[in-house]
Amino acid sequence: MVRVGVDVGGTFTDLILVDELANKINVHKVPSTTHDQSVGVIKGIKELCAISDVAVEDIDYILHGTTVATNITIEGNGAKVGMLTTRNYRDILHIARHKKKENFSIQQSLPWQDNPLVKRRHRLPITEKLQAPDGRIRTSLDEEEVRDAVKRLKAEDVDVIIVGFLFSFLNDVHEKRTKEIVNEIWPEIKCFTSSEVAPRIREYERFSTTAMNAFVAPKVNQYIDNLVLSLEEANVKGKLQIMQSSGGMASSQKATMTPMNLLKSGPAGGVLAASWWGELNGKDNVISVDIGGTSADISIIPEKTPRVVNPRDAEINSYPVVTPMLEVDTIGAGGGSIAYVDAGGAFRVGPKSAGSTPGPACYGQGGEDPCVTDANVVLGRLDPEQFLGGEIPLQPEKSTESIKNNIADVLNMTVEEAAFGILKIINNNMALSIRENSVRKGIDPRDFALLAAGGAGPLHSIDLAETIGSKTVMVPNYPGINASAGLLISDLKYHFNASYIEELEAISEDLVLKLGQQLQELEDQAENQLIRDGISQGDIEYERIAECRYMGQGFELRVPIPEGRLTKQSIEAIISGFHQMHKQEYGHHFPENTVELISLDIVATGKTPSFKLPQLEEIGRTNPTEAFMYERQTYFEVDGDIRGIPTPRYQRKKLLANDRITGPASIIQRDSTSIVPPNWEVVVSPHGTLLATQNEEKTRTSQTVNKHFAEVVTSDE
Incomplete structure (x- = not known):
């Protein structure tokens, strides 16, 4: 079976191909075509198939995450x-x-x-x-x-x-x-x-x-219809499935019936991938930071479970949209985010982005504004000839000129200080968002591993981890196309809902019968839809949810309904579950109060093949010469000073299981670059994930040196 995941971002369209028969995985990136996303999608699929030596007609599934619906709401068109x-x-x-x-x-x-x-x-x-x-x-x-x-x-x-x-x-x-x-x-x-x-x-x-x-609807449906036609013209015969905001796939036909379910199609794949990578590496609690060219998607995943927004709280650009969606916070922080000095003299970065056209100054496409990517180039964190495998050679002199003219000269800084300022501001913007979505909700980010995704994620992740106190950073095998990989993990998933307002006080046989019939009708609708989509009956799973509240309350909470035939005991379990959920949510409950049922939900899942990674050969080398590429000066902040340090480059695809890389280092792959600062080290997992932690020995040495320096200064005074 050959499956292709395609995720369209504001700057790049990311693709991943999995050929299960040949045990082959290949990734690819092409610039997004904002005038018509399908142009970039078809171009990317053809190029990826050529790279993978797979005929386009042999593709079985095209799994797609799109920002078409999101862009319509943002642009208001x-x-x-x-x-x-x-x-x-x-x-x-x-x-x-x-x-x-x-x-x-x-x-x-x-x-x-x-x-x-x-x-x-x-x-x-x-x-x-x-x-x-x-x-x-x-x-x-x-x-x-x-x-x-x-x-x-x-x-x-x-x-x-x-x-x-x-x-x-x-x-x-x-x-x-x-x-x-x-x-x-x-x-x-x-x-x-x-x-x-x-x-x-x-x-x-x-x-x-x-x-x-x-x-x-009109533009989304036109896009999907156009994409289906373009795939047919390209001789792609596989089924097209679209990622929904809920983290489940939908057939292209179903997606056109309720296109508002695609409003967070793009970020949802990244959340699923983050949860999957965390579970693969034994990390139950994960903070996913997916930094692309235009924005950063941040999600908190406690206990291996992506958080779902309560439908009553779901909204897009302040408009309520009662539809299931994964909890993702999107902020204007990406590689293309523009740095500037505002009218009041304040140093700012984003949310405005240079996108892919003209892009950052270093793209050489006419862009004159300094961007986050330009800062990484100036600081030696992004090697111009390695960007996207050398397909888009960068022009570092334009980055230097742009930062100097627009930031450094205005604020009386060196170019390196201005570049570091850009990174500090963008990292702090993301840290504020993480704290708002974690600490504010009773979650301590220090107990979570940080997953670095997106093309720019591994460039910023360790600095960001230090800011929020996270002790472990995970860099997945394909960080630049993480959301695309998430598409390969997702199953078909549909939500069916029916309002049913009833007091759950006197549980009569008639009530049990009516509720049971209503649940069965919803399950039948779900089953019919999934069977039309080609899912066999044995691969269908159901999650049943009752939305309840106390009589007189304004809002309800979601409570799981026990499996099996609905009985009086099932309804009693719903009542008991609501009391517990109310206490968990609000810190108190009222067992003596009457519980009112508001609606019934069925979440039907059609199981599809999952994504599997081969295990790497294990040798256990430290800074392996076999993966060494060259050394180049890279700037880091050490003890409060900005220093240029000779930093080795390693080729990620040559790293094996249990290999150890000590910082400072740069680990380069086609779709991203991982920066390892001094005092940090990376260990390669059996499946190829980079696991970065602080090097305790170096940290202790640094602390001892700093303490001695402070004592010398004090004695001199």
Whole structure:
């Protein structure tokens, strides 16, 4: 079986090919084509197949992570959306929840008002009304109003129509009928109902999710359709699967049905890979830092389990999106992040990026702004002739000139001091994000290993580890394409949800029967979808979740439902589990209070082949001459001073299991460079992971020297 993982980033498109029959793994990078990501994807696949001596028609699976949906939300260039909604409730998307980050500011921007997903003139009221708590019809649907509204939206030339009625999560009869009318009058238009996209309680979140789905749908679907066509033209016959925000794959057909599930498609693969590398190397607690050309994706993975955002808290650019997604914090910190001195004279780095075009000054493509990559070149941490295996030779003189003109001369520094300043600022930006996502949530980063991923990750990881107090750094075999490797680890995964509001006080046989039937219906939907995707019944696994709250509470918590047939004991276990979860989350619980069920979730997983690494031959050498390339001056901060130190370069592909590299050193591979400062050392794991820890002997020597120096200075005074 031949599988290809393709992850599109802001600067580069990363690819990995695994040929299981030939026991062969190859990686590749090509510049991303921002005007049409599929161009870079097809180019990369063809080149990687040529490198791997594999015919493109022999590929069985294309596993793809994409930033198309994310870019649409960032750039705000999505579809013109029309909405049909319950009369007197057209402004729900404007009113929202009255939540503001700055409670007392009258000048802050509220994205859902300043840049609404659906403009007010395109939100048309329809006479209809359902009644809580059972969804019975209170006012019948006025079908003539629906027809007139659709004609009006057609005249406005909207790109897509959504239907969002009150209480449709209880009864979707009006939304279904409205969609039928839309399809009768305007069959060419895409129409989504809120009960299809997000059948959950809370009208604002449901409407916002449906609106976001429609906002990104035309461009995402056009991209996927274009990619499918381009793969066919390139004679690639393998199945195309797309990474979802939840960390599960979806078939290309399923992905086009709910494209908002792809909003964090890109970072999700990197999180899965980090968890997998940690488990492979016996590290249960991992902080993943994936530094690319444009941004850094940071995720905390405790106890081998990537954290999932509670759907009620999920959002994209401040718009609520009720969809499962892995917890990833993305900040503007990458190799292309631009350094500058602002109007107030402050030294800053990012979030603006030079991207791949024109890129950092050292690319020689017309870029004049100094970037993080330029700083690494100036400090000798990135060898110009080794970048991407020599395919893109860098121009160090342009890096020096750019940093000197824009930073060093302005702040009266040497070029090396300015370059070190760039690295310190970018590292501190990432450290602040890590602390916010760990310490703030009761997690001590000193108990976690740091996984260095992305093309720039291994360049910064050890300095970053020292900043946050992490004692171990892991550099995976293919750091520059880590997210692509994560695609090979993921399984097909779908979430099916149904709102079911019920007090869990008197557990009757009727309640047990109804809940059991509802769960079975959800499982049947999931099974049918996975079987359509080619998964055999024996490879399907289910996770069942009940969302519960205390009566009168505003928000619910997710509680696992016991396996097997639903019984009275199962429901009692759900109640008990909720009390425990409440205490864990809030520090207290109320065992005497009535628990209310809000919704049922099914997470269905279709198991697919995993990624396997061969074990390396073990010799156990120290600074092996067989892997030595050459020596070059590299700048490090030693005892507060910036010093140029002759630093050996080692070729990573020639390192074997249990080899030891002592710092200072630079370990070079095609997709990245790992910097090992003085006082640190690296040991190669049996599978090839670089495990970096502080060299205790050198650290003690340095501390002794510093102590002696301090005593001499004191005695002289």
